Amino acid sequence: xxxxxxxxxxxxxxxxxxIINGFKVTLRHFFKKKVTMQYPEEKWTLPEGYRGAxxxxxxxxxxxxxxxxxxxxFVCPPKAIRITPPGPEVNPELGxxxxxxxxxxxxxxxxxxxxxxxxxxxxxxxxxxxxxSLTGESREEMVYNKEKLLEMxxxxxxxxxKWKNK
Amino acid sequence: xxxxxxxxxxxxxxxxxxxxxxxxxxxxxxPKTSPDPVTGKPIxxxxxxxxxxxxxxxxxxxxxxxxxxxxxxxxxxxxxGMQAMGPDRKPVVDDNGDxxxxxxxxxxxxxxxxxxxxxxxxxxxxxxxxxxxxxxxxLLINHPLDCPxxxxxxxxxxxxxxxxxxxxxxLFREQKVHKPKQVDxxxxxxxxxxRCILCSRCIRFTRDIAGDDALGFVNRGxxxxxxxxxxxxxxxxYTLNTVxxxxxxxxxxxxxxxxxxxxxxxxxxxxxxxxxxxxxxVVGSREGSIKRFEPRExxxxxSSWMCDEGRLNYKWVGREDRLKDIVIYDxxxxxEADWDKAVSHISEILRSVDKGSTAIIASxxxxxxxxxxISQIANLLDSFTESIPRIGExxxxxxxxxxxxxxxxxxxxxxSSGELxxxxxxxxxxxxxxxxxxxxxxxxxxxxxxxxxxxxxxxxHLIVSDILPNGLTEKADVLIPGCAHVEKKGTFTxxxxxxxxxxxxxxxxxxxxxEWETLLAVLKxxxxxxxxxxxxxxxxxxxxxxxxxxxxxxxxxxxxxxVTVEL
Ligand code: SF4
Ligand code: SF4
Ligand code: SF4
Ligand code: SF4
Ligand code: FES
Numbered sequence: 001x002x003x004x005x006x007x008x009x010x011x012x013x014x015x016x017x018x019i020i021n022g023f024k025v026t027l028r029h030f031f032k033k034k035v036t037m038q039y040p041e042e043k044w045t046l047p048e049g050y051r052g053a054x055x056x057x058x059x060x061x062x063x064x065x066x067x068x069x070x071x072x073x074f075v076c077p078p079k080a081i082r083i084t085p086p087g088p089e090v091n092p093e094l095g096x097x098x099x100x101x102x103x104x105x106x107x108x109x110x111x112x113x114x115x116x117x118x119x120x121x122x123x124x125x126x127x128x129x130x131x132x133s134l135t136g137e138s139r140e141e142m143v144y145n146k147e148k149l150l151e152m153x154x155x156x157x158x159x160x161x162k163w164k165n166k
Numbered sequence: 167x168x169x170x171x172x173x174x175x176x177x178x179x180x181x182x183x184x185x186x187x188x189x190x191x192x193x194x195x196x197p198k199t200s201p202d203p204v205t206g207k208p209i210x211x212x213x214x215x216x217x218x219x220x221x222x223x224x225x226x227x228x229x230x231x232x233x234x235x236x237x238x239x240x241x242x243x244x245x246x247g248m249q250a251m252g253p254d255r256k257p258v259v260d261d262n263g264d265x266x267x268x269x270x271x272x273x274x275x276x277x278x279x280x281x282x283x284x285x286x287x288x289x290x291x292x293x294x295x296x297x298x299x300x301x302x303x304x305l306l307i308n309h310p311l312d313c314p315x316x317x318x319x320x321x322x323x324x325x326x327x328x329x330x331x332x333x334x335x336x337l338f339r340e341q342k343v344h345k346p347k348q349v350d351x352x353x354x355x356x357x358x359x360x361r362c363i364l365c366s367r368c369i370r371f372t373r374d375i376a377g378d379d380a381l382g383f384v385n386r387g388x389x390x391x392x393x394x395x396x397x398x399x400x401x402x403x404y405t406l407n408t409v410x411x412x413x414x415x416x417x418x419x420x421x422x423x424x425x426x427x428x429x430x431x432x433x434x435x436x437x438x439x440x441x442x443x444x445x446x447x448v449v450g451s452r453e454g455s456i457k458r459f460e461p462r463e464x465x466x467x468x469s470s471w472m473c474d475e476g477r478l479n480y481k482w483v484g485r486e487d488r489l490k491d492i493v494i495y496d497x498x499x500x501x502e503a504d505w506d507k508a509v510s511h512i513s514e515i516l517r518s519v520d521k522g523s524t525a526i527i528a529s530x531x532x533x534x535x536x537x538x539x540i541s542q543i544a545n546l547l548d549s550f551t552e553s554i555p556r557i558g559e560x561x562x563x564x565x566x567x568x569x570x571x572x573x574x575x576x577x578x579x580x581x582s583s584g585e586l587x588x589x590x591x592x593x594x595x596x597x598x599x600x601x602x603x604x605x606x607x608x609x610x611x612x613x614x615x616x617x618x619x620x621x622x623x624x625x626x627h628l629i630v631s632d633i634l635p636n637g638l639t640e641k642a643d644v645l646i647p648g649c650a651h652v653e654k655k656g657t658f659t660x661x662x663x664x665x666x667x668x669x670x671x672x673x674x675x676x677x678x679x680x681e682w683e684t685l686l687a688v689l690k691x692x693x694x695x696x697x698x699x700x701x702x703x704x705x706x707x708x709x710x711x712x713x714x715x716x717x718x719x720x721x722x723x724x725x726x727x728x729v730t731v732e733l
Binding site for chain 2: 067068069070071074085086087088098099122123166
């Protein structure tokens with residue numbers, strides 16, 4: 001293809017028209033309503049159904065809802081979840097809770113925020129909440145353990161209290 | 167010279183008269199009688215057996231091919247038809263001479279209804295399908311739906327049949343009946359009565375197979391509950407088999423409780439190595455750690471059962487203090503060693519020793535292939551050989567008094583003459599007198615059999631291969647870590663001469679390698695090994711050529727069930 005390079009006039013060669021046009025755009029936007037946000041001081045409101053970090057929740061009586069059924073571990077496409085089942089020893093601290101995970105880890109670097117874990121969970125114990133800014137200084141730090149997941153997940157207000165009447 | 171005996175299932179009765187039966191239109195000729203699962207006496211063949219011969223699946227809970235029939239769950243209900251009878255009480259035939267079959271007005275349970283000539287079983291008629299759905303709805307009325315916390319989930323017949331044959335909704339609107347949960351039934355068994363579907367398989371197993379009438383039902387109707395006699399513990403040596411045959415998660419193993427969901431387990435065909443019976447098992451493991459042993463059906467050996475002791479004897483495999491490093495001491499100096507170096511070091515020693523100045527203690531826990539290689543090395547060196555017996559208690563069902571899994575293999579390879587262990591003292595004397603200068607021991611702690619420091623110090627070389635540290639491994643000049651049988655491939659010969667294969671389920675720790683690899687490498691350096699011998703299969707082939715009892719046998723012929731040879 002042959003590109004026609006027409007000669008620039010003297011006026012054009014001074015670069016002034018380009019600069020003036022540029023400033024025009026800048027000035028126009030300078031007086032318009034701002035579209036940017038002062039992140040991280042300012043944060044956006046998340047739409048409903050937003051899929052942030054998968055986190056564990058507790059029931060209103062402060063019991064861990066997860067029963068270590070390991071379905072989420074099985075379904076998770078990138079294998080981000082790793083659960084250590086409780087084993088046969090009875091943990092007296094758990095009261096009438098028959099089964100709860102000994103350890104529950106989610107590798108947030110692996111997680112693709114697909115929401116399958118939330119969908120598969122028979123106990124409604126794991127939810128993709130609104131946390132999206134997950135940062136850390138090492139790979140290990142990005143593997144969230146049970147304690148951290150429960151703390152971030154908080155209490156879930158719903159009607160499924162598996163262990164209440166057991 | 168002996169011929170390899172055939173490996174057909176025992177209990178297969180001689181010719182029995184057959185009757186024609188149609189299952190879903192498939193014509194099968196079914197033997198009129200079949201052996202009773204407990205006594206072996208001929209009893210009428212049932213519809214469910216005819217269906218299984220026709221390869222038509224009939225869902226069932228209380229029926230188990232290895233147990234007497236109870237007929238209480240109603241899951242196997244089927245519609246069926248019988249040949250019509252004329253007023254003269256003779257079977258009616260049509261113009262072509264074919265039998266006229268009339269559908270019976272009521273269904274019957276397939277597990278307890280004997281077959282009759284020209285019977286037709288409608289295992290997938292709309293009526294049958296509807297009945298299955300309704301029976302399942304009844305079974306689920308008081309069921310807790312504990313699947314997320316139930317160890318059976320994933321291999322639960324209630325789950326499977328509910329998906330395959332059940333309906334999604336229940337008409338039940340009342341409160342569920344609650345029954346005891348987490349019941350401590352015995353030292354190894356945990357019972358959840360809410361999950362029990364009252365099939366009575368466990369009761370029949372422990373009464374008729376294990377010979378311990380320990381379980382029973384109490385209360386009536388919806389409150390019907392499985393229990394032991396008050397104050398008695400369900401603790402015979404076969405209790406864990408009830409966990410296997412319980413179709414639901416009512417009986418669970420305390421050992422396996424909440425250890426791992428079953429769908430994560432890798433299953434490897436193997437054998438139990440806790441006694442000479444050689445029960446066939448499946449090893450369930452995940453990420454290189456063993457989670458459970460389960461019996462594998464083999465009617466020539468263990469039927470569908472295994473003892474609790476053997477089943478739970480796996481924890482040592484994952485012990486932290488397993489031997490992981492190769493150690494070579496040369497004149498009191500520890501050399502940096504890898505496997506290749508160890509092999510050449512051992513070969514060097516064995517090339518330099520005088521004939522008749524070595525003794526090899528083989529272990530009856532080693533595979534046939536390894537014992538064969540040992541016997542080859544022993545022939546080359548004119549070694550004294552012996553093995554160590556382990557005698558314990560046996561019973562009349564499965565457990566053998568011989569606690570070694572491969573005593574027959576030791577005998578077959580000619581590594582021990584007469585009673586196992588009878589030459590041990592002679593070897594000890596020869597060590598003390600200085601006649602034996604090199605001692606090789608596989609997996610046996612000789613310090614517990616009279617080989618004290620004084621005797622061991624007389625040796626020029628002490629070569630030891632073992633799995634766990636013990637008195638002898640501390641004294642060894644050359645120490646090579648070995649493998650548990652669940653970490654290697656090979657064969658054992660059980661007390662009755664059945665040769666059976668097993669496969670590696672988990673990887674060996676550290677530098678540990680299967681003993682046959684080391685033995686083969688050493689033998690290649692000091693003697694002659696046929697070119698073709700590379701892995702266990704070809705090694706087995708070589709062994710079969712050289713061993714009269716195994717003549718003509720091949721690795722593939724062993725199959726999953728093994729082959730019995732005359733010892
Ligand atoms: S959101 Fe998806 S990727 Fe992330 S943990 Fe759940 S299942 Fe795994
Ligand atoms: S979070 Fe839910 S799906 Fe995952 S193990 Fe716990 S109960 Fe099961
Ligand atoms: S017995 Fe089966 S259906 Fe019942 S809770 Fe256990 S896995 Fe679920
Ligand atoms: S415990 Fe299991 S095997 Fe025993 S009766 Fe109940 S469901 Fe059947
Ligand atoms: S299997 Fe026939 S009634 Fe239970």
